[in-house]
Amino acid sequence: xxxxxxxxxxxxxxxxxxxxxxxxxxxxxxxxxxxxxxxxxxxxxxxxxxxxxxxxxxxxxxxxxxxxxxxxxxxxxxxxxxxxxxxxxxxxxxxxxxxxxxxxxxxxxxxxxxxxxxxxxxxxxxxxxxxxxxxxxxxxxxxxxxxxxxxxxxxxxxxxxxxxxxxxxxxxxxxxxxxxxxxxxxxxxxxxxxxxxxxxxxxxxxxxxxxxxxxxxxxxxxxxxxxxxxxxxxxxxxxxxxxxxxxxxxxxxxxxxxxxxxxxxxxxxxxxxxxxxxxxxxxxxxxxxxxxxxxxxxxxxxxxxxxxxxxxxxxxxxxxxxxxxxxxxxxxxxxxxxxxxxxxxxxxxxxxxxxxxxxxxxxxxxxxxxxxxxxxxxxxxxxxxxxxxxxxxxxxxxxxxxxxxxxxxxxxxxxxxxxxxxxxxxxxxxxxxxxxxxxxxxxxxxxxxxxxxxx
Amino acid sequence: xxxxxxxxxxxxxxxxxxxxxxxxxxxxxxxxxxxxxxxxxxxxxxxxxxxxxxxxxxxxxxxxxxxxxxxxxxxxxxxxxxxxxxxxxxxxxxxxxxxxxxxxxxxxxxxxxxxxxxx
Amino acid sequence: xxxxxxxxxxxxxxxxxxxxxxxxxxxxxxxxxxxxxxxxxxxxxxxxxxxxxxxxxxxxxxxxxxxxxxxxxxxxxxxxxxxxxxxxxxxxxxxxxxxxxxxxxxxxxxxxxxxxxxxxxxxxxxxxxxxxxxxxxxxxxxxxxxxxxxxxxxxxxxxxxxxxxxxxxxxxxxxxxxxxxxxxxxxxxxxxxxxxxxxxxxxxxxxxxxxxxxxxxxxxxxxxxxxxxxxxxxxxxxxxxxxxxxxxxx
Numbered sequence: 073x074x075x076x077x078x079x080x081x082x083x084x085x086x087x088x089x090x091x092x093x094x095x096x097x098x099x100x101x102x103x104x105x106x107x108x109x110x111x112x113x114x115x116x117x118x119x120x121x122x123x124x125x126x127x128x129x130x131x132x133x134x135x136x137x138x139x140x141x142x143x144x145x146x147x148x149x150x151x152x153x154x155x156x157x158x159x160x161x162x163x164x165x166x167x168x169x170x171x172x173x174x175x176x177x178x179x180x181x182x183x184x185x186x187x188x189x190x191x192x193x194x195x196x197x198x199x200x201x202x203x204x205x206x207x208x209x210x211x212x213x214x215x216x217x218x219x220x221x222x223x224x225x226x227x228x229x230x231x232x233x234x235x236x237x238x239x240x241x242x243x244x245x246x247x248x249x250x251x252x253x254x255x256x257x258x259x260x261x262x263x264x265x266x267x268x269x270x271x272x273x274x275x276x277x278x279x280x281x282x283x284x285x286x287x288x289x290x291x292x293x294x295x296x297x298x299x300x301x302x303x304x305x306x307x308x309x310x311x312x313x314x315x316x317x318x319x320x321x322x323x324x325x326x327x328x329x330x331x332x333x334x335x336x337x338x339x340x341x342x343x344x345x346x347x348x349x350x351x352x353x354x355x356x357x358x359x360x361x362x363x364x365x366x367x368x369x370x371x372x373x374x375x376x377x378x379x380x381x382x383x384x385x386x387x388x389x390x391x392x393x394x395x396x397x398x399x400x401x402x403x404x405x406x407x408x409x410x411x412x413x414x415x416x417x418x419x420x421x422x423x424x425x426x427x428x429x430x431x432x433x434x435x436x437x438x439x440x441x442x443x444x445x446x447x448x449x450x451x452x453x454x455x456x457x458x459x460x461x462x463x464x465x466x467x468x469x470x471x472x473x474x475x476x477x478x479x480x481x482x483x484x485x486x487x488x489x490x491x492x493x494x495x496x497x498x499x500x501x502x503x504x505x506x507x508x509x510x511x512x513x514x515x516x517x518x519x520x521x522x523x524x525x526x527x
Numbered sequence: 528x529x530x531x532x533x534x535x536x537x538x539x540x541x542x543x544x545x546x547x548x549x550x551x552x553x554x555x556x557x558x559x560x561x562x563x564x565x566x567x568x569x570x571x572x573x574x575x576x577x578x579x580x581x582x583x584x585x586x587x588x589x590x591x592x593x594x595x596x597x598x599x600x601x602x603x604x605x606x607x608x609x610x611x612x613x614x615x616x617x618x619x620x621x622x623x624x625x626x627x628x629x630x631x632x633x634x635x636x637x638x639x640x641x642x643x644x645x646x
Numbered sequence: 647x648x649x650x651x652x653x654x655x656x657x658x659x660x661x662x663x664x665x666x667x668x669x670x671x672x673x674x675x676x677x678x679x680x681x682x683x684x685x686x687x688x689x690x691x692x693x694x695x696x697x698x699x700x701x702x703x704x705x706x707x708x709x710x711x712x713x714x715x716x717x718x719x720x721x722x723x724x725x726x727x728x729x730x731x732x733x734x735x736x737x738x739x740x741x742x743x744x745x746x747x748x749x750x751x752x753x754x755x756x757x758x759x760x761x762x763x764x765x766x767x768x769x770x771x772x773x774x775x776x777x778x779x780x781x782x783x784x785x786x787x788x789x790x791x792x793x794x795x796x797x798x799x800x801x802x803x804x805x806x807x808x809x810x811x812x813x814x815x816x817x818x819x820x821x822x823x824x825x826x827x828x829x830x831x832x833x834x835x836x837x838x839x840x841x842x843x844x845x846x847x848x849x850x851x852x853x854x855x856x857x858x859x860x861x862x863x864x865x866x867x868x869x870x871x872x873x874x875x876x877x878x879x880x881x882x883x884x885x886x887x888x889x890x891x892x893x894x895x896x
Contacts, residue, residue: 099529110536114544163556168565174674180545187541191534211533214775218606218701222688225709229681232716236674240567248588248720255595255713262602269609275776342568348552352545422645425591429643433598433634437627440605447612448620457617464624531692532648562876592714593805597798599710603702604791607780614777615784622788629795633802642810 092197092282092377092389093207095214095274101206108201109210113190121358125152127403128410135414156351164347167240174237179344179352182230185223186359192216193366194278196376196394208376208395209278216277217269220367221262224321228254230356231340238343246331246339249421250323256425257320257327260432264314267307267443268371281375285389300380304372309439311372313432318368320428322360325413329421365405373401438468590642594634601630652693660686673719677712684708695767698776841867856887866890 101109126141126149133140141148166175196208213219228251235247269275272283284301304311320327331339344350369375376398378388387393419427445461608615608623637643660683667679684707692700771778783791818826827838857868864886874891877883 101533106533106536110533110540113537114540118544160552160555161557163558163564164553165564166553167567169567171672171674174678176549179549180542183545184538184541188534188537191537210537211530213530213697215697215701218698218705222701222704222709225705225713226685228709228713229716232713232720233674233678236716236720238567242568244720248717251713252588252591255710256591259595259598259602262599263605266602266605266609269606270612273610273613274774275606275610337568347556348548352548425645426643429594430638434631437631441624441627444609444612444620444623448617451613451616454617457620460617460620460624530697531689587809588717588720589714589809590805592710592717593801593809596706596710596714597802599706600794600798603706604783604794607698607776608784611777611780611784614781619784622784622792625792626795629792630798633799636799637802637806640806640810641813642806 092278092285093194093209093212094279094282095212095276097198097207097278098209098212102204105201105204105206106210109206109208110191113210114187117187117190117359117362118355120362121355122152122156124358124361124406125155125354127406128413131407131410132414135411159346159351160348162346164349165343165345167238167343169239170343171237171239174233175343176349178230178234178237179349179356180230181233182227183352183356183359185226185230186356186363189220189223189363190359190366192219192277193363193370194281194375195398196392197389199392207278208392212276212278215275217265217275217280217367217371220363221258224254224258224360224363227356227360230353234344234353235340238340240343242337243340243342246336246342249329249336250339253320253327253329253421253424253428254323256428257317257432260313260428260436261317261321263433263436263440264310264317265371266440267310268303270440270443270447271303271306277370277375280371281377284374285377302372302374304374307372307443309435311368313436313439314368314372316432317428318364319409319412320424322357322364324357324361324409326416326419327424328418329424361406361409362402365402365409368405369398369401434471438464438471442468587645590637594637594642597630597633601627649693652689656686656690674716677715677719680715681708681712684712695771696775698779856884864890 129151130140130148141151144150144154166172191210192212194207194209194212198205198207231254232247232251235243235245235251238244238247268280272280274280274283284303286301300306319325323329323331329336329339336342341350341353344353376389376394377383378385378394378397382388382397388397441464445457445464448457449461604626605623608619612619663679663682663686667676667683670676670679684703688700688703688708691697691703773781824838827836830836831838856870857865859865869887869890871891874883874887878888878891
């Protein structure tokens with residue numbers, strides 16, 4: 073980043089202990105500062121995609137005991153550049169039946185909102201840029217988190233329209249499927265934010281980061297122990313649910329159903345073959361990953377603030393340095409994405425939808441009400457609150473236990489059925505009309521387990 | 528107003544880049560005519576005739592979309608409620624419990640009638 | 647200044663999109679135009695210092711309601727034409743009544759805004775846009791808020807009644823399907839395995855290469871009719887394949 077070298081690296085005017093910029097710090101930038109910030113974010117996202125694809129391939133290869141790309145450039149760093157160039161030089165196929173206008177529009181519709189969502193992600197405190205004091209965030213608004221959700225809901229159009237415009241069954245099914253998936257997980261994702269807003273009392277991203285600056289201290293045996301301030305620790309269930317919805321929201325393994333190549337070829341972008349249009353879909357996918365990572369960092373992992381042992385140093389959250397913490401957190405979350413991809417298989421579509429609708433949403437609602445009752449208890453401690461809290465706790469437990477017993481019963485029924493079948497087969501191996509060789513034939517590892525020498 | 532103007536910068540950059548890439552795509556690559564390339568890709572199998580006009584898609588998706596609207600509206604109410612919760616206090620909690628329970632009635636109905644099952 | 651410019655730009659955009667919505671012949675284009683109109687409205691709300699309303703406009707209308715429209719369009723077949731037969735009796739009469747009632751409602755609402763003394767944005771948004779709104783919704787308009795949940799129940803029930811088909815028998819599991827295949831194999835001699843791929847003796851495994859049986863003949867099951875038709879039209883078809891297909895035609 074050239075900004076780092078050209079701009080004077082000055083500490084922000086805020087005192088080291090101050091929570092950082094809030095809503096009032098935005099809206100004062102001259103146009104050219106906005107242009108610089110927008111340009112830097114844009115370049116960051118593009119380079120991020122290039123670097124991200126490389127990092128993902130490299131990491132996943134290492135996890136599978138391979139080398140990964142190592143030909144183009146040092147450590148294969150130029151591999152993605154080469155791939156991008158190759159995409160540009162590929163023939164741009166356009167099947168006869170497609171709806172031409174929407175076929176062109178879909179890649180644009182999917183990629184622009186993804187990029188726009190990054191304008192409200194805070195990356196650092198107020199710094200001095202060419203002698204002008206400005207926060208390291210393009211802009212902020214009273215409804216910044218809603219803005220991110222709005223952008224992701226526009227992005228879904230890209231998926232639906234790409235599928236529809238292609239007029240091929242794979243593409244349409246892929247488009248419908250993945251848009252249904254994205255909207256389902258958007259609900260769970262939106263619900264997982266509610267607990268954060270209960271604590272932060274604001275929807276503005278910069279202020280949510282500021283609220284996570286300090287968790288207060290607890291005095292134990294005369295020692296002041298700093299309490300955790302990140303919402304990821306205070307609100308662990310919300311954070312865990314958010315992490316799961318992250319994967320559903322951006323169509324990544326284990327929820328990458330639209331690209332279930334065994335059934336749908338490439339889902340909604342099947343007809344986009346390999347040209348620059350396809351590159352836009354790829355770009356949007358990675359930018360979306362960065363957006364959900366950015367949201368995770370901002371809402372749950374303390375934003376651009378330094379992690380705990382470093383945050384004890386007064387200079388950690390001042391000036392340009394926090395950019396480093398922010399990028400480090402993003403890269404770590406991205407590595408987590410890759411790790412999950414290397415570890416987990418793809419789930420089936422009915423399992424995916426059932427998980428989103430039947431598990432994440434009720435759990436989320438119960439958790440929100442629990443948090444709210446605890447919060448109400450802090451505001452006033454009266455008998456009605458206790459009664460209400462008892463009702464909520466009992467209700468939440470009832471939902472959980474009903475869910476759990478139903479699962480348990482199903483599991484037992486299935487095990488019983490299998491056992492029954494085996495019992496039947498043990499008595500009569502030809503049952504059911506299958507041409508099964510009897511299991512006690514001498515050349516099988518059956519009754520007497522004798523190896524038969526071949527020939 | 529001043530809060531939204533900077534988004535325009537990013538919008539212009541992003542839209543410019545996307546439109547540029549999409550519209551130069553047909554000119555940067557070679558063009559080798561082949562009839563098979565003009566057909567929808569179906570792994571070499573005979574393309575399904577009339578995938579959308581005649582063939583219909585499962586109405587399942589409509590229930591998902593409708594439930595999405597229902598829960599979206601619930602979320603929209605939950606956000607301001609959460610932000611102003613400390614001021615609303617116990618009263619706010621009671622009304623939101625009522626609201627969520629009422630919406631859960633619809634949710635439970637759909638669940639029981641297997642509206643959430645996919646197969 | 648900025649507000650005026652935005653207004654005039656968006657006025658042109660949204661009015662032309664609305665006209666496109668009315669005159670466009672393809673249903674999906676209409677839906678897209680409607681999306682543009684909704685987005686312009688959202689931007690106008692944002693510019694007039696109603697950010698929460700703007701976000702709700704995008705999330706609920708553009709994101710959810712329009713998505714429902716699009717799904718429905720795809721479900722009923724986008725190119726299907728509308729039937730002009732009126733199935734509900736007295737439809738026109740009630741439509742006129744509903745239209746008049748709506749016009750009266752709009753007139754009352756607008757009149758209320760125009761003639762009542764305005765509170766002013768500064769006073770209304772004093773505690774911030776979202777908290778002020780929350781206080782209004784959850785104290786003064788509690789009843790309307792709770793009634794909304796009844797409306798949501800109606801919506802979910804409506805979707806279930808219209809779109810849900812109860813499954814009457816259990817879905818066939820893989821085990822049952824496999825058993826069925828073998829029963830068919832026993833009774834009708836249908837092969838339980840998938841269609842043959844390129845055989846052991848094939849020289850290539852592309853989709854246009856038919857599988858070879860052990861005696862060197864082509865397995866008829868493996869001939870891809872679609873590709874064979876192209877090849878026959880272009881005259882590049884393998885004579886052996888052509889022979890088999892001809893034999894079939896006769």
